[in-house]
Amino acid sequence: MTEPATLGRRPRSRQRASALLSRTGVTAMLGLAALYTLLPLLWLVLSATKSRQDLFATNGFAPGRHFALLDNLGHLFQVDDGIYLRWLLNTVLYAGLGALLATAFSVAAGYAFDKLAFPGKERVFGLVLLGVMVPGTALAIPLYLIAAQVGLVNTFWGVFLPGLVYPFGVYLARVFSASYVPDEVLEAARMDGAGEIRTFCRIAFPMLTPAFVTIFLFQFTQIWNSFFLPLVMLSDQRLFPVNLGLYEWYSSALSQGHPQDYLLAIVGSLVSVAPLVVLFLMLQRFWKSGLTAGAVK
């Protein structure tokens, strides 16, 4: 018992009893926090499998009497001539394509700020940082006003174009470029006679792939999350992203007493969240490195 075993990071003798105790304590506290984050998701999954009767009549954290998931899914995709599928496709375009382009623009700009010399660089970068500070929701009405001027209200572009701009992504790309792309490599490429554009496309860009994935994930969640802007900009249901469509179902369930829409909003939420959760599980490495790069540096 008294041997100074170096198995743990502490001397063992004094700590055995208390370590056991506090190991249980620490795990219990983290376990409680995990219950807090996971139980609402469990509720969502279970509720999506219930019939309307069971939704109100059975405990939310227990399965229902009938397994109605398939019926619910069938209903979800059929209602209003399959409008839900259309919302999903819109969301893929707004968030997927939008984030892809936004990321490409951010990486190009961040690389230029980090590696290239041009006059007024830091002043322009200051403007980008200002863009980081302006809260997105405070921009919704100004965006609406200008979209009204140029005729983009209630169009695809009114929601799509704002998603292409991601100032925080430019900031992140600059940080990433500084740490992932060594100056010597660029010097060598220039010595070999590669043009600047060629150097960026063939040499720097591949080195920035992790930055690309990270920024893409961030902007993807940001657009997927946005609610105020589409709410203000769109009135045509067929242009809605999933968020806005679910909100419509939810509020009509409340205001017009359509209890079947309660269930629609739940099943629709599950179907749109599931791929996102899978994406996050698969790409852990990237969002973790992104959080660190964004916060610690």
Added chain:
Amino acid sequence: MASPSARAQRRTAALLLAPFSVLFAAVTLAPLGYAGWMSLFTTRTSGLGFGGTRQVFTGLANYANALSDPAFRDGFVTIAVYAAVYVPVMIGGALALALLLDSALVKARSFFQLALFLPHAVPGLIAALIWVYLYTPGLSPVVDLLNSLDLHVSFLSADNAVFSAANIALWEWMGYNMVIFYAALQAVPGETLDAARIDGAGGLRTALSIKLPMIRPAVALAVLFTVIGSVQLFTEPKVIYSASSAIGSSWTPNLYVQTAAFTRNDFGLAAAASLLIALFAAVLSFLVTRISRSRSQS
């Protein structure tokens, strides 16, 4: 006189910056400028409404109207109460969880990291929907459970709505901040911790006196984003608003803006209020940055 390579760099920089800059100007700078312009006008209806409408220059009257409107000011009171509850709980909770995770006792670290981060993969609107369902009597297992314990809590009442909204945001962002803090804790040098241990500091003492001060920059940044997030409060209140008549249509400043624009059709007022919110957020972030900087220097 620029060398050919410097000229090439400048040209390339212009090319690489062009897409971002053009779009940034179009969807950020131009709208802000246009909103500034719009905020100086008000729409008057001439005649009995048959003569159409015309724009009348009113100077700063929209700003004065917004600032003197009790509904707008009450929105900021809501935000203040919300932030007073939410910011300490969020930062304290995320810090405590990160320290627990870092305490060298935990197995299944990656499980806990994932489990706590997972809500962040859920869009804010869906998080709000889930929680409002969990707040709704007759549907919610939580309310049922509390009732069976003879605790009758109305989550959607006027008094509790601030806490209910804070809880939704807490659920979404706590794991996110925890991962940031945990990453910062990983960067604390092992020698420092060894030295503390040799000096006889226990786990708690090490956490409070060594680890916390060393991750102060990460904490300051999280505080900043949490405060800006509070000012933007919209999605959760909007969803709660649909479910509860207890809170008004201008419960938070962003709700006020939306109501001004689309219920009262007063775009001048909405533009002025939007810019006031943006200004308020900018001043707040300046203050938070300032305070955290002077703290870390002392």
